[in-house]
Amino acid sequence: MMDGLLQGFGVLMTFQNLSLCLIGAVLGTLVGVLPGLGPATTIALLLPISLKLDPTGAIILLAGIYYGVAYGGTITSVLMRIPGEASSVVTCIDGYAMARKGRAGAALGIAAIGSFIAGTFGVLGVMLLSPPLAELVIAFGPWEYAALMLAGLSLIAFFAASGVAKAALMALVGLFLGSVGLDPITGTSRFTFGIPALVDGVNIAPLALGLFGLSELLFLALSGDKKPEILRPPSTLLGFMPNRTEWKRSAMPIARGSVLGFFVGLLPGGGAVLASFLSYAVEKRLTKYPEEFGKGAIEGVAGPESANNSGTAGAFIPLLTLGIPSNAVTALLLGALLVHGVQPGPMILERQPELYWGVIASMYLGNFILLVLNLPFVGFFVRALEVPRRFMATAILLVCVIGTWSTGLNHFDVLLAAAFGIVGFLLRRGGFDLGPLVLAYVLGPTLERSLRQALLISDGDLTQVVHHPIALGFLIVSAAVLLSGLVFRKRPAVVQDGGS
Amino acid sequence: MRGYARGVGIAALIFAGLAGWEASRLQTWSPFEGPGPGLVPQILAVLIAIAAIGVMAAPGDGELEGGEASPLRSRCFLAYGAAMLGVAIALPYLGFIVTGFAATLLVLRFGENRPMRESLLWSVALVAGVTLLFGTALGVPFPEGAAERLIASFGLLRLG
Numbered sequence: 001m002m003d004g005l006l007q008g009f010g011v012l013m014t015f016q017n018l019s020l021c022l023i024g025a026v027l028g029t030l031v032g033v034l035p036g037l038g039p040a041t042t043i044a045l046l047l048p049i050s051l052k053l054d055p056t057g058a059i060i061l062l063a064g065i066y067y068g069v070a071y072g073g074t075i076t077s078v079l080m081r082i083p084g085e086a087s088s089v090v091t092c093i094d095g096y097a098m099a100r101k102g103r104a105g106a107a108l109g110i111a112a113i114g115s116f117i118a119g120t121f122g123v124l125g126v127m128l129l130s131p132p133l134a135e136l137v138i139a140f141g142p143w144e145y146a147a148l149m150l151a152g153l154s155l156i157a158f159f160a161a162s163g164v165a166k167a168a169l170m171a172l173v174g175l176f177l178g179s180v181g182l183d184p185i186t187g188t189s190r191f192t193f194g195i196p197a198l199v200d201g202v203n204i205a206p207l208a209l210g211l212f213g214l215s216e217l218l219f220l221a222l223s224g225d226k227k228p229e230i231l232r233p234p235s236t237l238l239g240f241m242p243n244r245t246e247w248k249r250s251a252m253p254i255a256r257g258s259v260l261g262f263f264v265g266l267l268p269g270g271g272a273v274l275a276s277f278l279s280y281a282v283e284k285r286l287t288k289y290p291e292e293f294g295k296g297a298i299e300g301v302a303g304p305e306s307a308n309n310s311g312t313a314g315a316f317i318p319l320l321t322l323g324i325p326s327n328a329v330t331a332l333l334l335g336a337l338l339v340h341g342v343q344p345g346p347m348i349l350e351r352q353p354e355l356y357w358g359v360i361a362s363m364y365l366g367n368f369i370l371l372v373l374n375l376p377f378v379g380f381f382v383r384a385l386e387v388p389r390r391f392m393a394t395a396i397l398l399v400c401v402i403g404t405w406s407t408g409l410n411h412f413d414v415l416l417a418a419a420f421g422i423v424g425f426l427l428r429r430g431g432f433d434l435g436p437l438v439l440a441y442v443l444g445p446t447l448e449r450s451l452r453q454a455l456l457i458s459d460g461d462l463t464q465v466v467h468h469p470i471a472l473g474f475l476i477v478s479a480a481v482l483l484s485g486l487v488f489r490k491r492p493a494v495v496q497d498g499g500s
Numbered sequence: 501m502r503g504y505a506r507g508v509g510i511a512a513l514i515f516a517g518l519a520g521w522e523a524s525r526l527q528t529w530s531p532f533e534g535p536g537p538g539l540v541p542q543i544l545a546v547l548i549a550i551a552a553i554g555v556m557a558a559p560g561d562g563e564l565e566g567g568e569a570s571p572l573r574s575r576c577f578l579a580y581g582a583a584m585l586g587v588a589i590a591l592p593y594l595g596f597i598v599t600g601f602a603a604t605l606l607v608l609r610f611g612e613n614r615p616m617r618e619s620l621l622w623s624v625a626l627v628a629g630v631t632l633l634f635g636t637a638l639g640v641p642f643p644e645g646a647a648e649r650l651i652a653s654f655g656l657l658r659l660g
Contacts, residue, residue: 162560186530190526190538218577221581222571394603397607398626405596411591414591430505432508451535
């Protein structure tokens, strides 16, 4: 393992990869600061640029954005009570209350330090758990794979804020979109309507840029150009240091948030958002100062902020070792890898160790960069909020257009992106999560291939699944999750990751 | 929100019908190759129809994202929407630079109601920035238009 990590640092220590790690972390923090622009939108916008890089460089850049966002979202939550990103929603409650009491520096400081500790813990977890999990998954056959993906999609539908029916509809439409193009087994053309650009299927760039980038543009157009009220951050580094009591009260929430967030991050549909909400609930229950919750309790900042960072790291395990993304952002990361010809999964450690360990090493460095960046440059990041909407929105429009064009070099993709932009806007307006759609679209071809291979082996006999206990277990989990989601519709809603 | 979500459910039901009809032309099972290319799409079409009915039955509560007012009454929204569609349609004929410039100018001048001078300055700066970043620095081939051909003749751009 140490050899692998050293290899990873060897890969990372090139000028290009170090720069990409830094750019990703800074961009991620900026995106986290800007309300509305989520990680999914930004990764979608940068997807075409990442295609110009080698796969390792591309994933280092995009991963940097993903974990940078979790840091950046805190700043606006604490200083403005506006979550820059969904995983920072819960920090608004006590973080902003602390800021109103003149403890903005302590809230930002403990969030940054907790995030660093949790992020590092999460990366350690990824490093330790991925290899044994990959060994286990190598034994999976088509039945197991198909059932695992169904279980993943069911969990995503269960956790979606929009409810099971809406999320399931989105996931099914995503699966259908994934089936457009040449059938991978027989070579038959499906749903292409004689359009050459559709023969290879719907490309991820028009889908992602349309659903996330252009739909965001339309929402920006609807929102007013209001000047937000921003509480001032401390001007010196010392101003960010929590006092003795605050340190003492934060230690256990950071530890609990790190562990809880990591394991929640492993779940499909889990990730940073669910992790932060659960951590807040746990801290509220365990605190010795329940009367302070909602009025500036530091535990309400330390726990969730730690949890969302380790949750972000945890989400890399299913992505890298199973090839299964757990949310919209990791689905886009998977899409980027697939475009590069990299198939994440249990064999990645053997076939592309430089990519795997390079990403792990970049996560260590990225966490450190974010700690260094977060405190001294808060003022700079806050200034990004003063960029008028019109400049941001027109830039998104042109970047989406040229980004879509650049991946397929055909006009049809640009038209498709515009159509997805309108569809994405209409769906989001009606409270539909776009995350399950993109996730299912990315998983669709693998799910279909596994299912058809399983049916071929068993001569079309679905009952053969009983001879595959792991697959059967996954199917039972899927059914239980979907049924409970439909029966207990009044459970607390959790926002879907991805800025959607 | 409820009526709106139900509308999406109806649209999904129509989509399922069309998808199922198109998928029914594909082979579902082959005696030699087993499951055919139509099997999964046909199953999906049925499941989409069921989920669409589920959405219509339980559309959920809450406000519409972006507010209850119709977006079609917002001049700014219409300008951005028109710019988005306009660029997508005009790109094959005019290239990226002219369409991008015109779309930005339209949005700023008529959608955002900004002064002509500011609109012009930002449109030029933005198009130049995107062209230099994507075209010159990253080497992305640009869609062909008169402006692209001119810049390409100086070796600063590749045409797609």
